[in-house]
Amino acid sequence: MNAIADNPLFGHDRLPAFDRVTAEHVEPAIRALLPKMASDLAELEKTIAPTWAGSIPRLTALGEAIGYAWSVINHLMGVRNSPELRAAHQAVQQDVVTAFMSLGQSVPIYRAMVALRDGGEWTKLDETQRRIVTANIRAAEHSGVGLTGAARERFQAIELELADLSTRFSNHLLDATKAFALELTDPADVAGLPVSAKRSAAHAAARATNREPAAEAAERGPWRVTLDGPSYIPFMEHATRRDLREQLYRGFVTRASAGELNNQPLIDRILTLRTEKAGLLGFTSFAELSLAAKMAPSVTSVEQLLGELRTAALPKSRGELDELTTFARARSRDAALTLTHWDIGFWAERMREERYSFTDEELRPYFALPRVLDGMFATAKRLFGISVRAADGEAPVWHADVRFFRIANEAGKDIAAFFLDPYSRPADKRGGAWMDNALDRKRLVDGSWRLPVAYLVCNQSAPVGGIPPETGTPSLMTFREVETLFHEFGHGLQHMLTTIDHLEAAGINNVEWDAVELPSQFMENWCYHAPTVLGSPAQPGLARHWQTGETLPRALFDKLIAARTYRAGSMTARQVYMSTLDLELHHRYVPGGPESVIEFQRRIAASGTVIPPLPEDRFLCGFSHIFAGGYAAGYYSYKWAEVLSADAFGAFEDAGLDNQAAVEQTGRRFRDTVLALGGSRHPLEVFRQFRGREPSPRALLRHTGLAS
Ligand code: ZN
Numbered sequence: 001m002n003a004i005a006d007n008p009l010f011g012h013d014r015l016p017a018f019d020r021v022t023a024e025h026v027e028p029a030i031r032a033l034l035p036k037m038a039s040d041l042a043e044l045e046k047t048i049a050p051t052w053a054g055s056i057p058r059l060t061a062l063g064e065a066i067g068y069a070w071s072v073i074n075h076l077m078g079v080r081n082s083p084e085l086r087a088a089h090q091a092v093q094q095d096v097v098t099a100f101m102s103l104g105q106s107v108p109i110y111r112a113m114v115a116l117r118d119g120g121e122w123t124k125l126d127e128t129q130r131r132i133v134t135a136n137i138r139a140a141e142h143s144g145v146g147l148t149g150a151a152r153e154r155f156q157a158i159e160l161e162l163a164d165l166s167t168r169f170s171n172h173l174l175d176a177t178k179a180f181a182l183e184l185t186d187p188a189d190v191a192g193l194p195v196s197a198k199r200s201a202a203h204a205a206a207r208a209t210n211r212e213p214a215a216e217a218a219e220r221g222p223w224r225v226t227l228d229g230p231s232y233i234p235f236m237e238h239a240t241r242r243d244l245r246e247q248l249y250r251g252f253v254t255r256a257s258a259g260e261l262n263n264q265p266l267i268d269r270i271l272t273l274r275t276e277k278a279g280l281l282g283f284t285s286f287a288e289l290s291l292a293a294k295m296a297p298s299v300t301s302v303e304q305l306l307g308e309l310r311t312a313a314l315p316k317s318r319g320e321l322d323e324l325t326t327f328a329r330a331r332s333r334d335a336a337l338t339l340t341h342w343d344i345g346f347w348a349e350r351m352r353e354e355r356y357s358f359t360d361e362e363l364r365p366y367f368a369l370p371r372v373l374d375g376m377f378a379t380a381k382r383l384f385g386i387s388v389r390a391a392d393g394e395a396p397v398w399h400a401d402v403r404f405f406r407i408a409n410e411a412g413k414d415i416a417a418f419f420l421d422p423y424s425r426p427a428d429k430r431g432g433a434w435m436d437n438a439l440d441r442k443r444l445v446d447g448s449w450r451l452p453v454a455y456l457v458c459n460q461s462a463p464v465g466g467i468p469p470e471t472g473t474p475s476l477m478t479f480r481e482v483e484t485l486f487h488e489f490g491h492g493l494q495h496m497l498t499t500i501d502h503l504e505a506a507g508i509n510n511v512e513w514d515a516v517e518l519p520s521q522f523m524e525n526w527c528y529h530a531p532t533v534l535g536s537p538a539q540p541g542l543a544r545h546w547q548t549g550e551t552l553p554r555a556l557f558d559k560l561i562a563a564r565t566y567r568a569g570s571m572t573a574r575q576v577y578m579s580t581l582d583l584e585l586h587h588r589y590v591p592g593g594p595e596s597v598i599e600f601q602r603r604i605a606a607s608g609t610v611i612p613p614l615p616e617d618r619f620l621c622g623f624s625h626i627f628a629g630g631y632a633a634g635y636y637s638y639k640w641a642e643v644l645s646a647d648a649f650g651a652f653e654d655a656g657l658d659n660q661a662a663v664e665q666t667g668r669r670f671r672d673t674v675l676a677l678g679g680s681r682h683p684l685e686v687f688r689q690f691r692g693r694e695p696s697p698r699a700l701l702r703h704t705g706l707a708s
């Protein structure tokens with residue numbers, strides 16, 4: 001056991017000592033920090049003053065040490081997981097969550113905030129400070145702090161029941177997904193499947209009977225196909241047996257809709273309780289409550305956007321279905337073929353192969369990580385005037401593959417740093433990609449600045465063998481992995497290029513949920529920008545063959561561009577349908593009324609889908625984003641943020657993508673608004689400062705080929 005003084009989870013103004021942190025440090029650190037936080041909170045509740053200095057900075061300071069330790073622990077849970085770490089995390093998690101809840105629901109702190117807002121000092125606060133106080137008040141109110149007596153008790157009971165319902169919802173879904181499988185034994189049953197999918201299906205069959213899969217099992221079977229995405233999707237896209245696709249599809253859309261695992265009664269109960277909760281907090285619907293903390297100003301404004309997208313996407317989606325039908329009839333030599341749910345994915349893949357035939361493998365040699373990084377950093381320099389330089393060895397890392405970089409401004413002064421953990425490590429690293437704060441920008445006691453530091457985590461293919469190019473191969477990326485890297489770098493830039501002095505609103509802190517994906521999706525656009533990818537006289541492109549140095553052939557790049565808008569009408573229509581369903585369920589639907597959720601879904605589908613759902617469709621019973629995740633009355637956020645990011649890129653198109661001076665000027669403006677201001681202003685105001693007007697969906701419609 002380490003002495004507290006040596007515990008590397010302390011010392012929140014420094015970069016975490018990843019070379020020294022072990023699972024053993026977790027409990028001693030948290031057990032020491034929790035009582036400290038509790039006594040600080042008790043002290044603050046007694047002495048908090050309704051002034052800025054007397055409240056917010058003290059509140060922030062109070063959670064800082066434990067927040068730092070907890071974020072380092074959670075980061076390691078994602079990138080260096082182990083049974084020991086998980087056990088230590090598990091042992092303290094509940095207590096940490098409870099401690100932060102009691103902070104967020106403290107009545108004396110809430111009262112001081114309200115007094116600050118309603119008192120004389122308010123007019124002397126700047127806009128950033130006011131937004132921070134307002135956000136604190138709102139968060140406390142949404143967790144029921146303003147309620148008293150029976151209303152407060154009822155609110156707590158609702159929260160507990162909702163938490164339980166969402167856990168049960170996702171458990172049902174998980175169990176129902178596990179309970180269904182197609183057990184296949186005839187090679188004709190898996191005809192059309194790629195080898196990788198056959199291999200996984202054979203492995204799944206072996207696992208189900210506790211056998212070791214035979215070496216030739218991929219080709220000989222048996223195979224087991226399930227409703228899990230990695231099994232379901234390839235089968236729907238490639239299996240030639242139409243009847244089996246139908247069985248699988250029907251299994252998918254009726255998951256968790258019958259018997260013990262039926263989610264439908266849970267949905268009714270969740271919607272009823274959410275409506276009641278919103279009512280207790282003074283809102284007319286749960287959607288109004290959800291939107292109160294988001295960028296979208298009102299339910300009407302979201303409906304308006306969804307309506308515009310629907311109007312553009314639905315006719316296009318019908319046209320895409322006709323086109324696909326023609327294609328499928330010709331290829332299948334069945335002139336009467338009518339495409340339905342279980343045919344779309346299959347024929348869409350055949351048409352994609354014919355039109356945009358490229359494989360990840362063809363592209364990979366042109367996207368070697370070192371070159372892609374050089375290209376991405378060159379883009380950041382061109383747009384934002386920042387220089388990124390490798391600084392490996394200047395900070396402790398959690399794995400030998402992790403890189404460390406520093407960012408300097410135009411004057412050459414260091415302003416930020418970031419870690420990049422690029423490769424997949426299934427044994428101890430979570431899947432997916434994300435950006436997280438390692439340190440926030442903050443003024444220290446001695447007057448100096450603690451610079452912001454970010455974690456950028458991806459899961460791309462690792463280099464193979466020795467050190468390239470002598471003996472091995474560098475990390476060769478798929479195009480999707482390149483986009484992901486740009487995406488996370490975009491999040492990171494908003495964290496790192498902040499100029500906000502109050503850390504509560506610096507970087508991504510205090511940014512509304514539906515605006516968070518603006519900088520990240522914005523950066524993805526540059527992956528489709530020819531000079532960035534293929535190079536220009538001003539800079540080399542990021543897509544160059546790792547051995548020959550040859551630039552990505554123009555024809556391949558053109559296919560990438562074309563594939564971006566492939567079936568965009570259908571994709572958009574689907575997202576808009578799901579967003580509308582979510583919003584309407586939380587705004588207009590009356591739980592317990594004469595119309596069941598299923599009837600309600602059918603009504604929404606009638607005006608929002610091209611092929612109506614099957615009568616037995618119970619898609620809602622598997623819609624965990626809104627019933628077991630954080631997206632309730634917020635599913636629209638995906639589209640909302642896409643409007644912003646596309647429109648932001650539109651500013652560069654308007655200025656002229658080939659006009660270096662204009663691109664630079666627009667880039668600096670993006671840096672000084674979207675990237676610099678973080679959560680210090682309302683995102684609509686930030687957007688207006690950048691764009692000079694309100695956001696418009698025109699650019700998104702144009703980029704996705706839904707408007708010219
Ligand atoms: Zn993101």
